[in-house]
Amino acid sequence: MWFRVTGTVTTWPLRFCCHGNQVAGKTQVRCISHGVYTRGHYAHPLVPKPVLFATPLAARHLELQPCRTIGSARPGWYESIADSGPVHLMEQLLVFGQQTTGLPWWASIICTTLALRTAVTLPLAVYQTIIIAKVEALQKEIAELARQLSYEISVKAREKGWSEKTCRYHFKKNLRRIVSELYVRDNCHPFKASLLIWVQLPMWVFLSLSLRNLSMGIGHVPAGLQEELAAGGALWFSNLTLPDSTWIIPVSLGLVNLLITEIFALRQLDASKFQKYVTNFIRGISLAMIPLAAAVPSSMALYWLSSSCVGLGHNLLLRSPRFRALCRIPPTRLDSDTPYRDISAAFVAKYIKLKT
Structure with a gap:
């Protein structure tokens, strides 16, 4: 036909x-x-x-029906990551931690978060602080070498008749070489300071997706585990597989993230325009996390809140003079013998007195 x-x-x-x-x-x-x-x-x-x-x-x-199959349906990038090996490894870690300790799931999530961030991200945060302190200590030496280089370039320019553009080219080229040699000498290249984010962000994503899989019974989740999570909550979030309808956890998450951002911003006495843009961007992300946390299972939102609280504690710990001396962090110009009192005074001066 x-x-x-x-x-x-x-x-x-x-x-x-x-x-x-x-x-x-x-x-x-x-x-x-x-x-x-x-x-x-x-x-x-x-x-x-x-x-x-x-x-x-x-x-x-x-x-x-097509005469031949052009292509098969493939899972998207989100499903591929959620079904990846690191996510399954985190699932096994969460289940092992809960079964070993015998704690309810809400307490096990908090303890696992505290253990991972203390064992993995805290040493990296200390290392990042050391690198930043070394780079800051080099600024005075770099400025002195730059003045000497400028004088040498001006002498060469008079001898060889260089133009101003040629002088700038040779100055920038030699200054970059000098700075690179100083970074190698002190083993403090600024890129090493970004090691923390390259470890912390994937760990945060993998743990979040593993809790999503466990809460929704997706993938290779053992039978009955979703029911355990449904009954493993406490207080107003008794069911960890459902979103927090009271919005207490999401709002708390946003407030803690904003507090971390403001504590960081209070140390920037003479912040540049770029630093102000970055700070405002992080504030926006902190606010955007509130509706996102209200739409995911309570287990994920609880992990996000626990991670932010542990991060806040680590940031305050890194301000302690005793802890910095214990970790042999070089002194910087922003160090203080009373850091917590200074943070409180700066917060009051910026936000409370500004309103009154």
């Missing part, structure tokens, strides 16, 4: 093939000079078979 739309050279027929109680429609291309072929495969002329249409066509199920 053929339905034809005839063009100048080719025709596009629609072939209906019946298999059992189904009718399959297949598109074919008929070429004047090459006969009938289907996407490169030669097809013989159709021979009508009346027995195939013993029942009315309208009563049959019409299904269009």
Whole structure:
């Protein structure tokens, strides 16, 4: 049975093939000079078979099937990450921690978060602070070397008749070389200070997705584990597989993140425009996390809140003079013998007195 739309050279027929109680429609291309072929495969002329249409066509199920499969449906990037090896490893870690300690799931999530951030991210945060302190200590030496280099370039310019553009080129080139040598000498390249974010962010993502899989029973989650999470909450978030309808955890998460941002911003006495833009961007992210945390299972929101609280504690710990001396962090110009009192005074001066 053929339905034809005839063009100048080719025709596009629609072939209906019946298999059992189904009718399959297949598109074919008929070429004047090459006969009938289907996407490169030669097809013989159709021979009508009346027995195939013993029942009315309208009563049959019409299904269009391609002659060959162009591509198979593949999972998106989000599903691929959620079903990756690191996420499954985090799932096993969470289950092992809960079964080993025997704690309810809400307490196990908090303890696992505290253990991971203390064992992994705190040493990296100390290392980051050391690198930043070393780079800051080099600024005085870099400034002195830059003045000497400027004098040498001016002498060479008078001898060789360099233009101002040539002088700037040689100055920047030699200054970059000098700074790189200083970074190598003190082993404090600024890129090493970003090591913390390259470890902390993937760990945060993998743990979040593992809790999502456990809460929704996705993937290789053992049977009955979702029910344990549903009964493993406390107080107003008794069901960890459902979002927090009271918004207490999401709002608390946003407030803690804003507090961390403001404590960091209070140390920037002479912040540049770029630093102000970054601070405002982080404030926006902190606020955007509130509705996001209200839409995910309470187990994820509880982990985010626990991680932020531990991060706040680590930031305050890194301000302690005793802890900095214990970790042998070089002194900086922003160090203080009373850091917590200074933070409170700066917070009051900036926000409370400003309102009054």
